[in-house]
Amino acid sequence: MRQVVLRRRPIGLVAIEDVEVVTSELPELADGEALVRTDLVGIDAAARTWLDDQPGYLPPVQIGETVRAATVGQIVATRCDAYEVGDVVTTLGGFAEYSVSHDDLFTTVIGRVADGTADIDREALLAVFGSTGATAYFGMHDIGRPQPGETVVVSAAAGATGSIAGQLAKAAGARVVGIAGSAEKCAVVVDEFGFDACIDYRTDDLRAALREHCPDRVDVYFDNVGGPILDAVLGRLAMHARVVLCGVISSYVSGEHPGPSNYVKLLAMRASMQGFNTLDNWDRYDEANAELRRLYDRGQLRFRSHVFEGLDLSVDALNALFEGTNIGKTFLRP
Amino acid sequence: MRQVVLRRRPIGLVAIEDVEVVTSELPELADGEALVRTDLVGIDAAARTWLDDQPGYLPPVQIGETVRAATVGQIVATRCDAYEVGDVVTTLGGFAEYSVSHDDLFTTVIGRVADGTADIDREALLAVFGSTGATAYFGMHDIGRPQPGETVVVSAAAGATGSIAGQLAKAAGARVVGIAGSAEKCAVVVDEFGFDACIDYRTDDLRAALREHCPDRVDVYFDNVGGPILDAVLGRLAMHARVVLCGVISSYVSGEHPGPSNYVKLLAMRASMQGFNTLDNWDRYDEANAELRRLYDRGQLRFRSHVFEGLDLSVDALNALFEGTNIGKTFLRP
Numbered sequence: 001m002r003q004v005v006l007r008r009r010p011i012g013l014v015a016i017e018d019v020e021v022v023t024s025e026l027p028e029l030a031d032g033e034a035l036v037r038t039d040l041v042g043i044d045a046a047a048r049t050w051l052d053d054q055p056g057y058l059p060p061v062q063i064g065e066t067v068r069a070a071t072v073g074q075i076v077a078t079r080c081d082a083y084e085v086g087d088v089v090t091t092l093g094g095f096a097e098y099s100v101s102h103d104d105l106f107t108t109v110i111g112r113v114a115d116g117t118a119d120i121d122r123e124a125l126l127a128v129f130g131s132t133g134a135t136a137y138f139g140m141h142d143i144g145r146p147q148p149g150e151t152v153v154v155s156a157a158a159g160a161t162g163s164i165a166g167q168l169a170k171a172a173g174a175r176v177v178g179i180a181g182s183a184e185k186c187a188v189v190v191d192e193f194g195f196d197a198c199i200d201y202r203t204d205d206l207r208a209a210l211r212e213h214c215p216d217r218v219d220v221y222f223d224n225v226g227g228p229i230l231d232a233v234l235g236r237l238a239m240h241a242r243v244v245l246c247g248v249i250s251s252y253v254s255g256e257h258p259g260p261s262n263y264v265k266l267l268a269m270r271a272s273m274q275g276f277n278t279l280d281n282w283d284r285y286d287e288a289n290a291e292l293r294r295l296y297d298r299g300q301l302r303f304r305s306h307v308f309e310g311l312d313l314s315v316d317a318l319n320a321l322f323e324g325t326n327i328g329k330t331f332l333r334p
Numbered sequence: 335m336r337q338v339v340l341r342r343r344p345i346g347l348v349a350i351e352d353v354e355v356v357t358s359e360l361p362e363l364a365d366g367e368a369l370v371r372t373d374l375v376g377i378d379a380a381a382r383t384w385l386d387d388q389p390g391y392l393p394p395v396q397i398g399e400t401v402r403a404a405t406v407g408q409i410v411a412t413r414c415d416a417y418e419v420g421d422v423v424t425t426l427g428g429f430a431e432y433s434v435s436h437d438d439l440f441t442t443v444i445g446r447v448a449d450g451t452a453d454i455d456r457e458a459l460l461a462v463f464g465s466t467g468a469t470a471y472f473g474m475h476d477i478g479r480p481q482p483g484e485t486v487v488v489s490a491a492a493g494a495t496g497s498i499a500g501q502l503a504k505a506a507g508a509r510v511v512g513i514a515g516s517a518e519k520c521a522v523v524v525d526e527f528g529f530d531a532c533i534d535y536r537t538d539d540l541r542a543a544l545r546e547h548c549p550d551r552v553d554v555y556f557d558n559v560g561g562p563i564l565d566a567v568l569g570r571l572a573m574h575a576r577v578v579l580c581g582v583i584s585s586y587v588s589g590e591h592p593g594p595s596n597y598v599k600l601l602a603m604r605a606s607m608q609g610f611n612t613l614d615n616w617d618r619y620d621e622a623n624a625e626l627r628r629l630y631d632r633g634q635l636r637f638r639s640h641v642f643e644g645l646d647l648s649v650d651a652l653n654a655l656f657e658g659t660n661i662g663k664t665f666l667r668p
Contacts, residue, residue, distance in 0.1 A: 056602075231593065245601045259565065259593025267579045267609035268390075275601035 001026050002334070003096030004067045004314045009083035010051055016320045018051075018065060019095075021311050024316055027100055032087075034078035034101045036058030038093045040307075042063055042070040042126035043317050043330040044160065045249055057279050066094040067314065070130055072110070072122045074098070086113035090130055095314050097334045105282050127160060127303040128296055128330035129289050135278040136164035137288040139244040140172075142281075143274045144220040151214050153233055154195075156183035156224035156249060159321070161328040163193045164245075165222045166294075166303065171300050174220070177213045179206075181324045188327050192302055203228060208234045217241070225249050234273075243273035249322065291310060299328055304328025335360050336668070337430030338648045344385055348520050348652045352385075353401060354644050361434055368412035368435045372427045374641075376404040377651050378662040379493065379583055387612055391613050400428040401648065406444070407433070411562045417480075420447035424453055424464055429507045430649045431668045445657050461494060461637040461663035462630055463623050469612040470498035470556075470563075471622040473578040474506075476615075478554040482507030484501045485548050487530075489568055490520035490558035490583060493655070494663040497527045498626075498635065499556045503604045503633050504528055508554070511547045513563060515539070519572035522661050525638055535563060551575070559583050561592055568596035568607075577607035583656065638662025 002023050010018040029035055047069040047092045052063050061068050071093030082103035083089070088111035093099035101107040110125060111117035126132065146167075147151045152169040156162040157178025166176045166189070178189040178198035186198035198234040199209040210218070210232060217238035223230050226248030234243070243266075248257060265275055281288070295301040306326040308317040310333070336357050344352040363369055381403040385397050395402050405427030417423065418439035422445035435441040438622035444459055445451035460466065461541040461652040478499075480486045490496040491512025500510045500523070512523040512532035520532035524568045533543040544552070544566060551572035557564050560582030568577070577600075582591060600607055615622070640660040642651040644667070651666040 142481055197451070226598065243598075248598050248601065257595040257598045259595040259597055261591040261593040263579075263593055263597060264560065264582050264591045265609075266607060267611075270609050270614060272596070272608035273600060274606035275599075275604050277601075277604055280604060312360055323595065 001097040001118060002311055004062050004311055005073050006051060006063055006065055006067055008063070008104050010054055012114055013322060014048070014315050016315055019314060021314070026029045029077060029079045032080050032102055034075050034080045034083040034089055036071075036073040036089060036093055036099050036101050037076045037098060038071045038073045038097055038334050040096055040126060041130070041317075041332040041334060042072070042130060043321060043332060044070065045247055048318060048322070055092045056188070057277060064320050066096050066099070067318075068092055071099065071216045072130075075120070076103075083107075083109065084114070084161060086118055087111070088118050090125060095269070095311055095332065095334065097311075099149065105261045108285070123305045123307075123331065124296070124303065124328070124332065127305065128164065128301055129255065131278050132160045132329065133164050134281070134285055134288040135246065136161050136168055137292060138278055138281045138284070139222060139246050139276055140165050140168045140220075141291075143276060144169065144222055144242050146172045146220050148175040150174045150219035150332035151216055151238070152176045152220040153179065153210070153214065153218050154222040154224075155179040155233070156247075157189045157193070158196060158197060159224060159325045160303075161246060163189070163224065163328060164257050165305065166195050167193055167295070167301050169220065169222075171295050185327055188304060192304065194252060194302075206232045207235065210299055215279070220244070222246060226260075231258075231262050234260050234265050237265050237269045237271050239269050239271075241269055241271040243271065245273060245275040268279070306330050308332040310334070335643055337428070338645055339350045339393050340385060340399055340401055340615055342397070342399055343387055348382070348385070348649050350649055353648060355648070360432060363411060363413045363434065366414050366436055368414040368417040369406040370405075370425055370427055370433050370435050371403045371410045371422060372407040372433060372668050373653075374406050374432055374460060375427070375666040375668060376406065376464060376466070377427055377655060377666060378466060379655055381657065382652055386538060391611060400430050400433070401652075402428045404427055405433065406459045406464075408452070409435075409521070417441075417443065418446065418448070420452055421445070422452050423470070424459060425459050427525045429645055429666065429668065431645075442621060451651045457639045457641075457663070457665065458637065459628070460628055460665065461639065462498065462635055465612050466494045466663060467498050468582065468615070469617055470495050470502055470540045470624060472612055472615045472618070473580050473610055474499050474502045474554075474602075475625075477578045477610060478503065478576050480506045480508040480554050484553035485550055485572070486510045486554040486556065487513065487544070487548065487552050488556045488558075489513040489563050489567070490509055490581075491523045491527070491529060491532055493558060493581060494555065496558050497523070497637065497662060500529050501527055501629070501635050502556065503556075504530075505629050507516065515623065516614050519661055528636075530588060541568045541569065554578070556580060562629040564594050565594035568594050568599050571599050571603045573605075573638045575603055575605040579607060579609040595616050619650060640664050640665040644668070
C-alpha cells in the first residue's frame, strides 16, 4: 500500500520535502481492528494544523506518521465486531490507500452492503454530511441562530464550510451575503449556492460593499478567515449581533493573528463573538446530519468538488485551501 | 445657581478651556417638571463619552449645555405628580447645583421624607446602587456567570465598577484576581474589597502574574480597559470561558482600540466575548438593586469614595478616571 508520511514539519505552506510517499505491506490486523480501503480523502484546514507541533483537540502528527485527514472508505477486512466487510465508513484514514480503524468515535458506519446503503455518493458524504457540514450546522444553529429577515455574512463563502453555512442561513429565511476571493468564486456563491450577494474582497472596497449589501447591518457573521475581513465585518454589526468564530484560515499558515480593533463594536452593539469546535458536539452528529439530509434531499444544499487525483498530488491538495485556488470542497483520490 | 457648561469638545483629556462654570437663574418649572437640588455628582466613563460628538445610547452633550452626569439629589419644588418635595432621587442632573427632572426612566425615587427613608447615604447610592452597581451586576450575572471554584479576573479592579464586579464574583464563590495600576490600589483591592489577589500591571510581568495567580486559567474575565491587558487575559482563558466587555477605558481618550490578537483563543477555548449596556436592562434595576442591597447589608459589598469639592474642580474630576489617580468611586460635591 502507498501512503504519505510526514518527514519534516512544514513552515507555512507544505513543501515537497516535508512529506514522502512510501510503499509498505498491508498491516496485520489485531483483535478489534478493521482494514479500510480509502476511496476519498477530504482536505480541510485541520489537516494542515495537525502537522504543526501544537497541542490541539488531536495530538500533532509525528514525524514518520501518515499525514492525517478525514476519509471515506470501505471495510475490506475486519476483526472488529462493530464493522462488517463492505461497510462504508467515514474515518481519519489520512493520505493512504488503506488504514486501520477501531470501534471509536473517529469511525462512523454510513452504509452497509446488507441493506443496500453502501452505494453512496462519497463526495457528498465528506462535503455535506462529514465534519464539514456538521461544523457549518453547529456554528450556525448554536451560535449564529439566524432569524427570518436577518442579514447573515459568511466569509470564505465559496469554501467547503462557508458554502454550507450560508445555505443553512438561507434555508432559515435570512438574507445571506458571502465574501470570497475572486469573481469566479462570487459567481458560484450566488448562482450555485444561492446566496443573495457576494463580495469579492480582492477587488471590492470591502467596507463600502458591506454598507451596500447589508443596509440593515449584519446580524450574524460566520467567520472562517479572521484578519482584516473579520475587522471590517465587526465594524458593520447590528445590535445584538452574533459572530461565529469558525476558523482563522488567514493565519493558519502565517501564524499571525492581527487583532480586530473593531472588537469594541461588540460593546456598542451588545454583540457576542464565540468560538466553538465541532468535536465537542460529536454526540449530536445525528441531529446535524438529519437536518443536513433534510435540506440536501429538498435540493436546498448544494456543493462543489475539486478532486486531486493520486497521492503524488498530496502537497498541492494540502496547500490548495490556503492558496485560495479552489472552489468548494477539496478532495484527493489516492 | 451655578453649573458647568460645555464650551468646546475635548480632545483626549478635558482641558480647562473646554468647559465654563456659569451662574444663572433657577429655572421656572413647567407642568410635569420638578426641581432637584444636586447633593452629589457621580463621575463615570460615560460622562466623558457624552462630550464627544458620537451617537451613543444618549445624544452627545451640545455646546452650551450642562455637562451630563449621574447625580443624587433632593426634590425642592415640583409640578410633577411623580415626585414630592423632599424625595431623594437619582437622576442625570449633571455638573450643576440644580437640575430639572421629568417623570422618565432617568429619574428614580430612592427615599421619601414621609416614610423616613430620605436620610440615605448618598455615596452608597451612586457607588453601589446606581448604574455603577447595576453595570457590575448585569455584566457578572448575565454574561460572566461565575460558578463556585471558578477563577474570575477583573481589570480596573480598584475602580468603581471593577470593585463591585469582583465582590459579586467573590460572593458567588469564585476565586477573584484583580488587575490595577499601583501597589496602593492592589492593597485596597485585596484588603478592603476582599479579592484573593491583585496584579499591578505597571510593575508586574502581566502574563507571568496571570500564570501564577490563575493556575487553572481564567473562566471569567470582566474587562473594563481593553488594550494590551485584554490581550494578555485572552491568552490565559480556560475552556468555555466568558469575557464580559464592560468598557475600554484605555481608549476613551486616545480613541485608539488596538485589536487583541489573542481573540483567536476564543476559538481554541470555545470561549465567548460579549458586550452589554446597562441601560438595556433598565427594567431590571429592581432585581439588581435587591441583590446588591442583600450583599451590602451583609457586609459583602464595600466601596471607596474619592470626593472632589466644588464645581470648580469639575475638570479634575472628569479626568481622574482616565489618569488613574483615584481609588474607588469618584464624586463631585457641587
